[in-house]
Amino acid sequence: MNSTLQQIDIEKFRKDFPILQQKVHGKPLVYLDNAATSQTPKIVIDAIQEYYLKYNSNVHRGVHRLSQLASEAYEETREIVQDFLNANSVQEVIFTKGTTDGINLLASSIGRGLIREGDEIIISAMEHHSNIVPWQIMCEDRGAKLRVIPINDDGEIIFEAFEGLLNERTKLVSIVHTSNSLGTVNPLREIIDLAHKKGVPVLVDGAQAVPHTKIDVQDLDCDFFVFSGHKVYGPTGVGVLYGKKAWLEKLPPYQGGGDMILNVTFEKTKFNELPYKFEAGTPNIADVIGLGVALNYVQKIGYDKISAWENELMWYARNRLQEIDGLRFIGNAKHRAGAISFVIENVHPHDIGTILDREGIAVRTGHHCTQPVMQRFKVPATTRASFAFYNTKEEIDQLINALHKVIEFFA
Ligand code: PLP
16 A cells, blocks of 8 residues: 555545636646645535535524434534544534634633733744734733743744743643644644643644644643644634643633523523533534534545655655745744745745736745744745645646746846
């Protein structure tokens, strides 16, 4: 059996994604913006459509047939996620709107439940804004302090600095697994081990991890893990917060409303058990069902093959990009996945993005919601190419050809 994907597999898998078959500006679409949103296979779209066509109904409420079908499909996704992350129980799987929503949930809940004046939260200098701003808001509310692990010139965290930041006031470490703008994969085992030695829980932002890498939350031993459906071939508007049961039981609910209660009187409300305590109101039923189908789809292909192929693609792209005059990588971490960021001397990333678009190539340009990373590397923006298992070396060759055109144009 092959340990990576072969051309023949990729051609077959690409047929699962109708959107990839189209032309943009008369050229075949080359989609290299997967870190922003990956594409959705037809089976996921079909599952969502089937829900609306055949059993659209609210969950956990009705005794009627449609509601039972919807509840079963919704809860089946919870089991799929439990298996996907290797969580200990379905009670540890909370459905959210996405990574941002999961972090806001925790920041609010931990803030009210655990944080006192003078406490500290540690993040890193490569975080997405969604793992900075919720903590800033919470710290301001609670009189707590945000501490930031610096990164080196290659875009890797400085471990000794992390060690120096951990102290008896630290209440949480919240850190990205894989950086969306640098492509760095962080040494999470070491980070989590060290934090736990000091009794500090760790939240992992897994938004850019789950599309590329097999995650085992028990093996990682993280206390919380968040990800978004739309970056792992699922729909937008849905994501997951995993939390160790002991922590989730300790924390107060985030939002109040239907489904998160056992009993309500005007004097007092008794909250529901996990995971419903953290799922107030009617959830995004259709997209939760779609997420389950997407996760089954990737698991069927297999993370060993996905990771091996994407790694091959990424290093092929890094090698070929070095041909481009004046190109400089932003982020040179040795352990990396998913995304490559670069700048080209005297050409603004937005101009690069616009010219590539005319060639049918979709890349991301801008600060990638990591403005502190741009400040650290003293660039206003970068161009980012990010990969999925359905990308090919021919597509990377097309990117390189188009970049040569950019250089000619600005010469
Ligand atoms: N964290 C990282 C590392 C990301 O790359 C992103 C999105 O790009 C997010 C968090 C936020 O994800 P979402 O917008 O799906 O909530």
